[in-house]
Amino acid sequence: MTTTRDLQTPALLIERAAMQRNLATMSAALPGPRLRPHVKAHKCTALARLQSESGHASFTCATIREVEGMAAAGLGADLLLANEVLDARRLGRVVESGARVTAAIDSEATARAAADGGVREVVVDVNVGLPRCGCSPGDAGRLADLARSLGLEVRGVMGYEGHVMLVPDVEDRRKQTEECMTRLLAAHADVGGEVVSAAGTGTYAVNSWANEVQAGSYVLMDTAYGALGDLPFEQALFVLGTVISRTPPADGIPGWAVADVGLKSLGMDHGNPTVPGGVVWFCADEHVVWQPDDFDSVRLGDRVRVLPAHIDPTIALHERMWVVDGDEVVDELPVDLRGW
Amino acid sequence: MTTTRDLQTPALLIERAAMQRNLATMSAALPGPRLRPHVKAHKCTALARLQSESGHASFTCATIREVEGMAAAGLGADLLLANEVLDARRLGRVVESGARVTAAIDSEATARAAADGGVREVVVDVNVGLPRCGCSPGDAGRLADLARSLGLEVRGVMGYEGHVMLVPDVEDRRKQTEECMTRLLAAHADVGGEVVSAAGTGTYAVNSWANEVQAGSYVLMDTAYGALGDLPFEQALFVLGTVISRTPPADGIPGWAVADVGLKSLGMDHGNPTVPGGVVWFCADEHVVWQPDDFDSVRLGDRVRVLPAHIDPTIALHERMWVVDGDEVVDELPVDLRGW
Numbered sequence: 001m002t003t004t005r006d007l008q009t010p011a012l013l014i015e016r017a018a019m020q021r022n023l024a025t026m027s028a029a030l031p032g033p034r035l036r037p038h039v040k041a042h043k044c045t046a047l048a049r050l051q052s053e054s055g056h057a058s059f060t061c062a063t064i065r066e067v068e069g070m071a072a073a074g075l076g077a078d079l080l081l082a083n084e085v086l087d088a089r090r091l092g093r094v095v096e097s098g099a100r101v102t103a104a105i106d107s108e109a110t111a112r113a114a115a116d117g118g119v120r121e122v123v124v125d126v127n128v129g130l131p132r133c134g135c136s137p138g139d140a141g142r143l144a145d146l147a148r149s150l151g152l153e154v155r156g157v158m159g160y161e162g163h164v165m166l167v168p169d170v171e172d173r174r175k176q177t178e179e180c181m182t183r184l185l186a187a188h189a190d191v192g193g194e195v196v197s198a199a200g201t202g203t204y205a206v207n208s209w210a211n212e213v214q215a216g217s218y219v220l221m222d223t224a225y226g227a228l229g230d231l232p233f234e235q236a237l238f239v240l241g242t243v244i245s246r247t248p249p250a251d252g253i254p255g256w257a258v259a260d261v262g263l264k265s266l267g268m269d270h271g272n273p274t275v276p277g278g279v280v281w282f283c284a285d286e287h288v289v290w291q292p293d294d295f296d297s298v299r300l301g302d303r304v305r306v307l308p309a310h311i312d313p314t315i316a317l318h319e320r321m322w323v324v325d326g327d328e329v330v331d332e333l334p335v336d337l338r339g340w
Numbered sequence: 341m342t343t344t345r346d347l348q349t350p351a352l353l354i355e356r357a358a359m360q361r362n363l364a365t366m367s368a369a370l371p372g373p374r375l376r377p378h379v380k381a382h383k384c385t386a387l388a389r390l391q392s393e394s395g396h397a398s399f400t401c402a403t404i405r406e407v408e409g410m411a412a413a414g415l416g417a418d419l420l421l422a423n424e425v426l427d428a429r430r431l432g433r434v435v436e437s438g439a440r441v442t443a444a445i446d447s448e449a450t451a452r453a454a455a456d457g458g459v460r461e462v463v464v465d466v467n468v469g470l471p472r473c474g475c476s477p478g479d480a481g482r483l484a485d486l487a488r489s490l491g492l493e494v495r496g497v498m499g500y501e502g503h504v505m506l507v508p509d510v511e512d513r514r515k516q517t518e519e520c521m522t523r524l525l526a527a528h529a530d531v532g533g534e535v536v537s538a539a540g541t542g543t544y545a546v547n548s549w550a551n552e553v554q555a556g557s558y559v560l561m562d563t564a565y566g567a568l569g570d571l572p573f574e575q576a577l578f579v580l581g582t583v584i585s586r587t588p589p590a591d592g593i594p595g596w597a598v599a600d601v602g603l604k605s606l607g608m609d610h611g612n613p614t615v616p617g618g619v620v621w622f623c624a625d626e627h628v629v630w631q632p633d634d635f636d637s638v639r640l641g642d643r644v645r646v647l648p649a650h651i652d653p654t655i656a657l658h659e660r661m662w663v664v665d666g667d668e669v670v671d672e673l674p675v676d677l678r679g680w
Contacts, residue, residue, distance in 0.1 A: 008404075008680050040625055062626045064348075083626060084584040084598075086641045106585055109640040131621065132629055133585040133598055162624065244424040245446055245473040258424075258473055263653040265680075268609040269623065281471065283609065284502065285380055285652050286402045286423060289472055300449040301426045312625050313603040317656060319679055339659055340348050340605075 002329040004303060004322070009242045010265040012314075012321040013305065016330060018236035019050075019219060019323075025232050026218050027054040030204060034212060036060045036080060036197060041216030041312050043337035044321065045073035051219070060197075060214040064090045069337040071099035078102070080197065082158055082214060084110045084125065084133050085117075092118020102155055102195075106135045108146060115150040122152050123195055126187040128159035128180035137183045141190025156195030159184040160214065165202030170230045174206035181209035201225055201233070222311040224270045237321075238305035239265055239273070239314065241288065243298055255295035261306045262286040267313025274307040342669040344643060344662070349582045350605040352654075352661040353645065356670060358576035359390075359559060359663075365572050366558050367394040370544060374552060376400045376420060376537060381556030381652050383677035384661065385413035391559070400537075400554040404430045409677040411439035418442070420537065422498055422554060424450045424465065424473050425457075432458020442495055442535075446475045448486060455490040462492050463535055466527040468499035468520035477523045481530025496535030499524040500554065505542030510570045514546035521549035541565055541573070562651040564610045577661075578645035579605055579613070579654065581628065583638055595635035601646045602626040607653025614647040 004013065026035060037051045040062035048059060048070060058078035061067045067079050068090065076099025081091065084106055095101050095118055104125040105111045114122050124143050127134030135143055144154045161180035167173040181198065188196050198210035201217040202225060217225055220237035241259035249255040259275075262283050266273050272280045278292040288306055292298045308314040315321070316338055323331035344353065366375060377391045380402035388399060388410060398418035401407045407419050408430065416439025421431065424446055435441050435458055444465040445451045454462050464483050467474030475483055484494045501520035507513040521538065528536050538550035541557040542565060557565055560577035581599035589595040599615070602623050606613050612620045618632040628646055632638045648654040655661070656678055663671035 010680060083600075086582060086584060107640060110584070127587065131587070131593075131596055132624060132627055134587075136587075136590070242426060244426060244450070247467065247471070247474075247476075250476070253471075256471055260423075260680075263607060263609050263650075264656045264678075267603060268607070268653070269603050284472060287472055300447060310603075313608070313657075316604045317653075338604075340350060340600075 003327045004240055004324060004329060005327070007240060007322060007329065009240050009303070010261045011240045012318045013238045013240050014220060014321050014323045014333070015236045015238070016323050016325050018234040022219050022221065022233045022236055023050060023054045026204070026215065027056070030213055031055055033058055036212045036214050038062070038200070038214045038216030039066050039070060039337060042220060042315055043335050044333050045069055045075060045336055046333040047219065048075050049073070058212070060216070063340050065340050066337045067091060067094055067101055071097060076100060080123065080158070082160070082197070086110060086113045088113045088117025088119050095119060104158060105143060105147060106133050108143070111143060111147045111150060111152065115152055120153055121155050122147050123155050123158045123193070123197060124187065124191050126157050126159040126184050128161055128183045128198070130160060130162040132162070134159060137187040140187035144191040154191060154193050156193030156197070157184055157188045157191050158195070158197035159187070160198060160200070161203060162200065165200050166224060166228065168228065170206065173203060177203045177207050178209070181207060185209060201231065202228065217311055220311050222270070223274050223307050223309050235307055237308065237311055239308060241304050241306055243300055243302040243304060246298060246300060249295060254291050256281065256289055256291050257298045258287050258289050259304050259306065260286055261288045265314070265317055266306070266308050267310040267317070269313060270309035273309055275304060276307070343667045344580055344664060344669060345667070347580060347662060347669065349580050349643070350601045351580045352658045353578045353580050354560060354661050354663045354673070355576045355578070356663050356665050358574040362559050362561065362573045362576055363390060363394045366544070366555065367396070370553055371395055373398055376552045376554050378402070378540070378554045378556030379406050379410060379677060382560060382655055383675050384673050385409055385415060385676055386673040387559065388415050389413070398552070400556070403680055405680050406677045407431060407434055407441055411437060416440060420444070420463065420498070422500070422537070426450060426453045428453045428457025428459050435459060444498060445483060445487060446473050448483070451483060451487045451490060451492065455492055460493055461495050462487050463495050463498045463533070463537060464527065464531050466497050466499040466524050468501055468523045468538070470500060470502040472502070474499060477527040480527035484531040494531060494533050496533030496537070497524055497528045497531050498535070498537040499527070500538060500540070501543060502540065505540050506564060506568065508568065510546065513543060517543045517547050518549070521547060525549060541571065542568065557651055560651050562610070563614050563647050563649050575647055577648065577651055579648060581644050581646055583640055583642040583644060586638060586640060589635060594631050596621065596629055596631050597638045598627050598629050599644050599646065600626055601628045605654070605657055606646070606648050607650040607657070609653060610649035613649055615644060616647070
């Protein structure tokens, strides 16, 4: 039996039971095509296959590499690249290989790139309030007409209310989501097609306007989403570290401990990770430094589970994830969709 | 001829002439063994080879993987693992292969791990003021004695004044460095040995107490170090992106542009990257959103060079770096020391 004690740290762990409960909870709430899981969260075809086995055959991708990898893994029944590209030739080759690929467009240039590259289907990406990609709602109909004139099939619209995901109050989140979706539905009225794709883990339960939800983080969760308090998903991802140094309290300074989990194994854009039973002071390239509530309980060589604040960029730093059942290692999942 | 136009974005670029000037400037200031370049900054044996060709035969590493990779690349003449490990067996195998490996120790457990794992040489890691690893200066002599009793050769001390690296005022930085090095020299008096290893890119010029400097960032630089204003090194590393979306000014909101450089291609612990000629608003997984000073000058499909705030975790997200001379791609350097 392989245990977590045998793993080189830092190592990404997935607690199997928690992941399975997250998969089941989401599939019950949004069965089948109501969920289009976003693979950018985990960048892992093996985990996407578990989502497929939970009934979701259509997926969302953020990069061309993710589209290629999903198609090569036999998960290419309906892949949406929810992002703009100005050179779609690699996507065209995926279409030629037999997968179904739909690209987002938000400009004449991205529509032409899709057509020139051999993509046959698109959705119009609409700015619903997050200042990022997406055309203005009023311009969506014109873009759809242009796309059709280029021979593209326009499947509908997408619009990501990303700025609403972490709004603390759930009623406030619902209300802001409604404002965003009002813009998206106005665009949809001009564009046509069957797809109204939006939302994420933070808004999946309050977005009743989109007909498919692009959530990804729900499977593994992170402390930023966990802090909302109203999501029914459990933290299933941890970075396992080893306590490599400890400095006892002295001269009025509290004792601190150091584990080998740092900036090279943690996405830091949402801030410091969490070490249960302590307060994190800071991270360095290969270190997390924290003040344990009970200093004497932390010993050199102990294994600790560090909770990342944002899973997407955390996972992108690792080659593999280890599925565990407590301390037993039951599976290894390659993070095979990294890069571009 | 391959040009940057042929690269899939995001892509890491190294401007060759700037890197060469940085190498030459540092080697003139700290020739030969006075510099022990830290490979954690670039995680690239090809770049370490350029440092070796600049006269530096000894290197600093932060992970066992870096030690193994450097030795396998024939750059193992004198490798210091400036970090604590509680299982040194992989290091022992590198020693057996013929490389010279010195490990840092800051506790009885790490000393025993070194001896048990087959490491023959150590330095005592001393806490000089950064609350991270390192024993107290007063405990260093005892640890050295213990290490010698275990049959280890104690080469000296190390102590990293990491909290001083980005002190804005150079005189203040020098003064704080002196305080740190006073602690290190006190420990050294008790420990003995020839090595007094410390410092980094921010303090290389003001640390006149260490006899070897562990700088790494100087070769490629980042905006955090650049902001100090007194370092003679040039920004040589960029993340090349493509402008994939732009939203013109409307209703009093300024226009913004989006390039495909985001949290998956940028270390974010030092904050947002810089886009010259504009103000960065935020980053998402695969996007940087910024407000160009001259909106009309930014066109869809343009290539932009994004400057990371912290290079170490930025490079760890990439498989390779492209060496360029302007727009010409002249070399490809694998980032081959990633992982653990």
